[in-house]
Amino acid sequence: MIIVDNKNLLEILEYIEPSSLEYQEWVNVGMGLKEAGYTASDWDSWSRSDVSRYHTGECFRKWDSFQGTSSPVTAGTIIQMAKNNGWSPEKSGHELEWDDIIGAKEDLVIVDKNWVECKEVIEPEYWDAVNHLVKYLEIIFEASENVGYVTESWEKDGKYLPNKGCWDRTAGELIQQLNQCKGDIGSVLGDYKPEVGAWIRFNPLDGKGVKNENVTEFKYALVESDTMDIDQQNAIIRELELPVACLVHSGKKSLHAIVKIDAANYDEYRKRVDYLYNVCQKNGLKVDNQNRNPSRLSRMPGVMRSGKKQFLVDTNMGKESWKEWQEWIEGINDDLPEPESMSSVWDNLPDLAPPLINNVLRQGHKMLLAGPSKAGKSFALIELCCAIAEGKQWMNWDCTQGKIMYVNLELDRASCLHRFKDVYNALGWQPKSLNNIDIWNLRGKSVPMDKLAPKLIRRAQKKNYIAIIIDPIYKVITGDENSADQMANFCNQFDRVCTELGAAVIYCHHHSKGSQGSKRSMDRASGSGVFARDPDVLMDLIELELTDAILKQETNKVVCKVCENWLRKHVPNWDKEVSLDDLCSQSAMIDHCKNLMNSNTYRAMQNDLFEAEKSAHQRSAWRIEGTLREFPKFPPVNLWFDYPVHNVDTVGSLKDVDTEGEKAPWQKAIEKRKPKEAKAKERKEAFETAFEACGIDGSVTVESLSEYMGVTDKTVRSRVKEHGGFWIDEGIVGKKT
CATH class of the missing domain: 3.40.50.300 (P-loop containing nucleotide triphosphate hydrolases)
Known part of the structure; x- marks a missing residue:
């Protein structure tokens, strides 16, 4: 159990920003303080940092209403809130338990605060105010992006607060005008109170306002701490290698680090800023949580504040980008699981995914x-x-x-x-x-x-x-x-x-x-x-590389199937005329259709035959192989891609077909080469089939043969001459007796 002396509770409270709390959480802090013996003034002093919601006298009125209950809110609630924001018992000291690990390093902790050497921040001797502001604008903004800035302020309870300011000019316009102002920044931006200074936003705006919804790019976030020595802030920022674009001295007791966030949207921005602030808190940089918003104001370099300069301390520090920085942080502090002993799970193995x-x-x-x-x-x-x-x-x-x-x-x-x-x-x-x-x-x-x-x-x-x-x-x-x-x-x-x-x-x-x-x-x-x-x-x-033999075989199959379907539909008792061998022969099935069907039915079937042959020649063949991590390797599966689906080759037509590129070109050329006699026989059979098909309409012409065979008239005449069994007379083709 963590024990904290009362004198340390206010120190712990510094890790909790009232502006980040819901109303009930804020009330719980007051109850916890009262139960621990603190005063309403302690709660009031802490609450004042939430400028937008603080109301004079409210803490004292609420304090009197805390009368106690059977289950009061205690200091433990405050301690847990502080732990959630990066506080750890080691910061204040505590009594060690028997199982505590001495020297254990906490996640995301890079900096050992006990050994941090302060890094002095030196105010520039030569004061080129315009150059500081121009350099800031050039680094933070694109020339076309609208910049929000404030030079006017108003007073509340002795504290000066910024007005909404301006947002109607681009960085390019401001840089041009500043370079021509001869050192008079006020002539460009408007005069500011020297005792107050001026402010500038670090994310570009849409030119319509200064709220979060007016931010066009979520490029940067503000890291500021005003509860630590400024040289110590400088040292921790550098030790953490934060991807800082510009580090600005506020002219008072804090540094303003403009950190590269590079978020794609507001949700990602919030997550990254939470992560950034968490790392900072755990490494001893007590960040002001009120600065989380992407539209937040920061101190403008190049102006005076109560006799002190608001100036650029450094630029482009640390890691180059958010991604590089986060990988570096997590490389040192990974969240990987610990190794587990096989003996601990041997008898209780987890179920495999179904x-x-x-x-x-x-x-x-x-x-x-x-x-x-x-x-x-x-x-x-x-x-x-x-x-x-x-x-x-x-x-x-x-x-x-x-x-x-x-x-x-x-x-x-x-x-x-x-x-x-x-x-x-x-x-x-x-x-x-x-x-x-x-x-x-x-x-x-x-x-x-x-x-x-x-x-x-x-x-x-x-x-x-x-x-x-x-x-x-x-x-x-x-x-x-x-x-x-x-x-x-x-x-x-x-x-x-x-x-x-x-x-x-x-x-x-x-x-x-x-x-x-x-x-x-x-x-x-x-x-x-x-x-x-x-x-x-x-x-x-x-x-797979389809051979002429396989293409012919597949064409034979689809033609036979078309013929069988038409016979089944239009010819009663057709199966008594067709043998099992005939069912597998393209020429036999076409002959049966021609003999058993009337001429109109046979002619109508021709279109289906044409589409079937066309489909057979358009099919491609594929082999699918698998490399599996969880299961035994399966034998290759052969497929026909018959648009638009793949069908498994269940009959084994593709079993012995080579894959594309498996053989050398000269081997494929030799295999494709056919004897002249075989080629002549194929052409002769194809011509006879074409003649029979065209004869359905009566006379067979060179033109009809040309159209059916998909060749020129000249080729038809050549095939007639080559065949020897046909004659041509004035475009009419006949069969010799």
């Missing part, structure tokens, strides 16, 4: 889908969205059903929504669980991942998503794609999302340029190897 994609990915883990352009990566991710939403199978794996967010960074809203519907239709699924899919359309509005992550987390926190899909990541990459350390920092943002939401993060990335077949799957993703090694699951798509 699977999201069975035998592939767990919930709360990361997955990268990598592949080249035109692999249909976005469609594959949309298929995964639908599978998770409906609790169905994705490619070859069962998915856990749940709620999912798809972050669309590339497509316009309409295209994205249509893709989801097209995928559902192509998969043949009923959209029973569309409420499980949320789409966040950010095309044209995306920001770097370190900025996107907190925005995403805020929107997703109460939605219970089990997965977040980000497509594609090149839109949000921060830094050099080939830099390992920068990409590691980028990938850490995915960890942040996983940790805070408990959801899996799934994203896609492109392959590097060039042939990929000879590379390992982990080496195909573009940029740093971090991309492939960071996620828990890497799913890699690589294209």
Whole structure:
């Protein structure tokens, strides 16, 4: 238990700023002081520092109403408030308990106050007042930014307070006018009272006012302490290596450090200032908490105050940026967990995260889908969205059903929504669980991942998503794609999302340029190897090289299927005429359709045949390989990308097909080479098929053959001559008897 002598409680009270307290907290301080034996004057003296809310006599009136209760507010309440603001028992001394650690270093403590050597602040002998102010303006503001400043003041209870002042001129305008004023700052800014001095704001304004909402950029915060020796303030500011843009002497008993904050918005500004003040307090710099606001006034360098100069002590001190400073602080004082003994958890191991994609990915883990352009990566991710939403199978794996967010960074809203519907239709699924899919359309509005992550987390926190899909990541990459350390920092943002939401993060990335077949799957993703090694699951798509034989086989399949469907629909008892062997032969099925259907039905079927053949030639083939951290490696899965979905090759047509780039060009050229006899036979069979198809309409013409075969009239005449079994007379083609 901490024991504090009454004589030390007022010293502890210095760590609590009345302006930062709610009304009831302020009252509790008064109750605690009274219960500890202090006077109303003590409470009143402390409360006076809250200038905006202090009212003369209020403390004494309240004091008389504190009559005591069965559970009074005690000095312990004040001590806890002080501890929350950086006070520790070591500052006042306390009796050690048996389990206290002597010399233990507190988090975020850099400075040992017992060994700090004061750093003297020397007033400049040569007083170029204009230069001090101009230099301040040049460092703190851009030329186009509006500056707020105050030269007029008013008196309250013997204390001078600033008016609202001016905010209608830019830094550029002020610098130009100051450089021409011949040392008369008052002619530019207005005359100030020499006994009072003047003030200036450190964040740019919008030219419409001086409140927090008028701040346009949250660049800086003010660190000021007026309860310490000024040389000691100077020493601690430097020991802490605060990223100070300008250090200004107030002309009285404090230094004003204008610290680089570089916050993206007001919320981030508040968090960073809280962090800054906490570090300062813990290191013995007793900061005035009333200076937290981004619109706060600071002392203006270049003016006099009661015979003392308000001057620039130093500029661009400490670390270069907020980020560098914070990393330095936390590098010395990390908040990493302590190592744990395996023996302590051996019999009580934590539960593993449940699977999201069975035998592939767990919930709360990361997955990268990598592949080249035109692999249909976005469609594959949309298929995964639908599978998770409906609790169905994705490619070859069962998915856990749940709620999912798809972050669309590339497509316009309409295209994205249509893709989801097209995928559902192509998969043949009923959209029973569309409420499980949320789409966040950010095309044209995306920001770097370190900025996107907190925005995403805020929107997703109460939605219970089990997965977040980000497509594609090149839109949000921060830094050099080939830099390992920068990409590691980028990938850490995915960890942040996983940790805070408990959801899996799934994203896609492109392959590097060039042939990929000879590379390992982990080496195909573009940029740093971090991309492939960071996620828990890497799913890699690589294209397969389709041979003429496979294309012909696939064309045969789709043509046979079209013929079977038309026979089933239009010809009763058709299966009595068609053998099992015929069902697998394109030419046999076309002959059956021609013989069993009437001419109009057969002609109508031609359009379906044309579309089926076209679709077969437009299909691409892919092989997906996995590198898994939590599960055994699965055998490669072969897929057909039949726009807009990927279908697993269940019959094994692609089993022995080589991947793109696996063979040398000369090997591929030899394999593609066919004997002349085989080529001639193929052309002969193709011509006979075309002649039969065009004969449905009566006479066969060169023009109709040209259109059907997709070649020129000249080529048709050449094929007739080459075949030898046909004749041409005035554009009419016939078969020799």
